Amino acid sequence: MKDFELWIPTKVIFGKKALKQIPKELSSFGKKALWVYGRSSIKITGLYKKIKEILIQENIEFIELGGVKSNPFLSKVLEGIEIAKKQKVDFILAVGGGSVIDTAKAIACGYYYEGNVWDFFEKKAYPEKALPIIVVLTIAGTGSELNEVSVITHDIKKVKHSLRSPLLFPKVSFLDPTLTFTVSPEHTAYGAVDAFSHVFEFFVNREYKKDSLVEDLMIVIMKNIIKWSKIALKEPDNYEARANLMWASSLALCGLIKAGIGSYRFPIHAIEHTLSGGYDIPHGLGLAILMRAWMKIHRKDEIIRKFFTKVFDLPIPEKGIEFFENWLRELRIPMSLKEIGIPKEDIDTLVDKAFEIFLLYGAEKEYPKEKIREILETAFF
Amino acid sequence: MKDFELWIPTKVIFGKKALKQIPKELSSFGKKALWVYGRSSIKITGLYKKIKEILIQENIEFIELGGVKSNPFLSKVLEGIEIAKKQKVDFILAVGGGSVIDTAKAIACGYYYEGNVWDFFEKKAYPEKALPIIVVLTIAGTGSELNEVSVITHDIKKVKHSLRSPLLFPKVSFLDPTLTFTVSPEHTAYGAVDAFSHVFEFFVNREYKKDSLVEDLMIVIMKNIIKWSKIALKEPDNYEARANLMWASSLALCGLIKAGIGSYRFPIHAIEHTLSGGYDIPHGLGLAILMRAWMKIHRKDEIIRKFFTKVFDLPIPEKGIEFFENWLRELRIPMSLKEIGIPKEDIDTLVDKAFEIFLLYGAEKEYPKEKIREILETAFF
CATH class of the missing domain: 3.40.50.1970 (Rossmann fold)
Structure with a gap:
């Protein structure tokens, strides 16, 4: 720790x-x-x-x-x-x-x-x-x-x-x-993905990656978000689903989940901000698309394998991505930039804008333009 | 919730x-x-x-x-x-x-x-x-x-x-x-049991007993206490063990773990206070003995079965008690009142004193003298 x-x-x-x-x-x-x-x-x-x-x-x-x-x-x-x-x-x-x-x-x-x-x-x-x-x-x-x-x-x-x-x-x-009973299925889904993404970023982009209490807290919060979001989508008035989803979302970004993980980065958010800032798409939608791309690129990394194993209970990378896609499908969330009509020729501009954000956080060495481009290109399909 | x-x-x-x-x-x-x-x-x-x-x-x-x-x-x-x-x-x-x-x-x-x-x-x-x-x-x-x-x-x-x-x-x-590197094995063990007991009491004596995020948080905190206490006992200078144990103990009684569980009771603590208050034994020791007694009495209750299943990964009650006893054994903690030399004839006094505490909290109907006596008598052997 x-x-x-x-x-x-x-x-x-x-x-x-x-x-x-x-x-x-x-x-x-x-x-x-x-x-x-x-x-x-x-x-x-x-x-x-x-x-x-x-x-x-x-x-x-x-x-x-x-x-x-x-x-x-x-x-x-x-x-x-x-x-x-x-x-x-x-x-x-x-x-x-x-x-x-x-x-x-x-x-x-x-x-x-x-x-x-x-x-x-x-x-x-x-x-x-x-x-x-x-x-x-x-x-x-x-x-x-x-x-x-x-x-x-x-x-x-x-x-x-x-x-x-x-x-x-x-x-x-x-x-x-x-x-939140009256929140539309769409925004219920985007909210759930947003909360999930906070824990996901802490989980995969942290300095301290060993087994620990804080890691276990992250795991159960992600599991609960997946579980209760599905129920909330099917039964908008289900109090338990709404309550657990709300509390999980609050805990996901309150500091508790990063206590002990050391330094961390939020690259998926940084790139996403260029999407929702530029095209006014829901933040949760951009995050869903980019997380999927991230999982595809890093599917064989040790930390993503740990994520698949412990959060999805699926140690096989391909199955892990499938599990995530199934969740997005249940939440009725599009999975690629192409699907939501972002023009492919915008990639250069997006890369530049995202790179500016990384510059602001002094993370430009970890996230050079080629890396950002890889993520955005993977996110296209 | x-x-x-x-x-x-x-x-x-x-x-x-x-x-x-x-x-x-x-x-x-x-x-x-x-x-x-x-x-x-x-x-x-x-x-x-x-x-x-x-x-x-x-x-x-x-x-x-x-x-x-x-x-x-x-x-x-x-x-x-x-x-x-x-x-x-x-x-x-x-x-x-x-x-x-x-x-x-x-x-x-x-x-x-x-x-x-x-x-x-x-x-x-x-x-x-x-x-x-x-x-x-x-x-x-x-x-x-x-x-x-x-x-x-x-x-x-x-x-x-x-x-x-x-x-x-x-x-x-x-x-x-x-x-805490210099804390004796004895007090490391009592501290771990004390922290564990807080979550255990919330877990078993709560109003809202359904599956929920807060329940999952309780489970991982208890699991982490068991895991890291064993390591800390074997390797007093193991930083990860000490750090995880310390943070788990702080979270165990900070309010997070009871958020959403409704009303709850701390009967094991109430009875224990008559032991450590009366005989000046370590609080954690009294708690260990009484938790074991509680598990034995309630081993077939739904909530204790859930506890055995989710915290010890052992759905069979007898195996659950054995698991707990093995943990105490690894921590070198005595398991009965007899073992630590409490005179059996003191039971009447202990029952009366504990009952007074329940009276103070308005819990005398839930915990009449016969119930307190049952716990103390079970704790004897």
Whole structure:
């Protein structure tokens, strides 16, 4: 095991009755909120009305910032910062999935910064203070509800960068699995793949690869994501499936799963960010396609064999890839870039863009352009 | 899955170089510490000297409270509170195992209380404020370094009670597995059994018993404790064994493992507290004996069969008990009350004392005297 620091100060309130705790928890964060949410779904499900009633009842003044899209844009963040500054809000309430939470996080630290918040994402500056963030989660996947990371896309540059700061941990995250009953099969699947990919990247791209407790924790989280995602897709109202999937997704990227693995890389995410940032495809879809490509290329590597053996219970590489493809098929997820209509001639641009991300993380030697190209070309078919 | 709240605000600094972070972390907690530790071991290993040097170098004034014994006494806590109040310390530094940490926790909340701190343990009052607690862990087992519980023995009444308050989470816990290289085989074994017992109790005495992610997390933690404890016993300097054992012990009682299981009971601990509180035997020893008795009595219950199947990979009850006995044998732990010389005629007193604990927790209907007697009598041979 490698040395690590682990600190997850977020309070999780989980379950069917989680939202009942909102009034009690909100009381300590002030009287004026910027309420960030996505598009129409929370209005359709009635969650919008429920939250509004709670805020009014608790005498919490609120300014709404709706319309956050998936692969959230910097422009929305800047809009939020402007409103938050003008209105002098006390905290940010994020009601939604990863995109909404990530937008809220960027606003929270941008609030106290004089320059452009994008500086943080380009590592030109670091947040020193942030507004408190409260989360009501509506979709399982990104794990943003239990970590300190925000991923934002630059509208013009079409690049997707991430920011990590301990200031960005939500103070409280309300996780009610029943809120995900209405999530479409498509987004349920993408969310599951996203969560799975976090553990997969930690598993295959880590410094410390020996048998250990943290490895076993990774294995059971991946197994649970596979198991419960299949059930959730068939039975959207199955509480156990939704609850296990939600909790597995939160744990998948909260720090617990990397505690002890040493240094690690997220190359599949880096490359994927060029896809979802560039073509506005769902992040989970890009990840599924790239993970499959990764498994094909590395199928005979020791760590991928260990992955096949311990997560899929299939020691034969070919069977392992087949198992993964079957899972994607059950989730009704396309498996190649060709299938989703990415033009093959874009590969050069994609390679360049991905390489820029690796440069930003100082990983350009490990991931030279030829390697990125191999992955993208394998992902085509 | 059942609804839950999970909040673990303790920062963990884990690894070979963990102690190097002490100066940086301590700086925010003030300039005067009550330094709590146990008996001679930290002086023999050189840890005492190392900590002293750090404190001097950081200009932190400190008052020492050494001599904390296992199954720590209230009298020591009261002594600590008196010193802390007189000296107006800013924080408590606990260097040791569970007993030292639990003593530090009781002092931390007793500091702000006018009455006798034992009131908290008898649930006659609740802590409202506590001094910050910093931990340097020297033995794996209790998990006190990552939770909000303190267990103290009343010197005269010879009863052992526990106190739970979110104020008692350590602010920072330094976990350096190399510090446990010098832990004796005996105490390595008792620590492992203690940690194992926490997960075992959650596993068998929980409301929600279905397959779930949290159940799988429990299973891998128990498996890892068994695996690495055997290695640590044979090779005391094996870093991987010590590290995995330490981290498994911390996770075993930090809240993660009970998140979603609903209500639960710790009957084996309740009964054990009458043993270690009454005869000053190691807590882990009492737990080993009582777990074995519990398995024998309940060997055909569905949940114990699930435990045998999933943790020991042995679906046959008799084989399961044998497996557990073999583990205890490898750890060189006695298996019955008779073997450790508890007089059989004490059973009546033990039953009465244990029953009082169940009364305190409102669990007297689930655990009437006949049930307690059955467990103790089974534990005799």
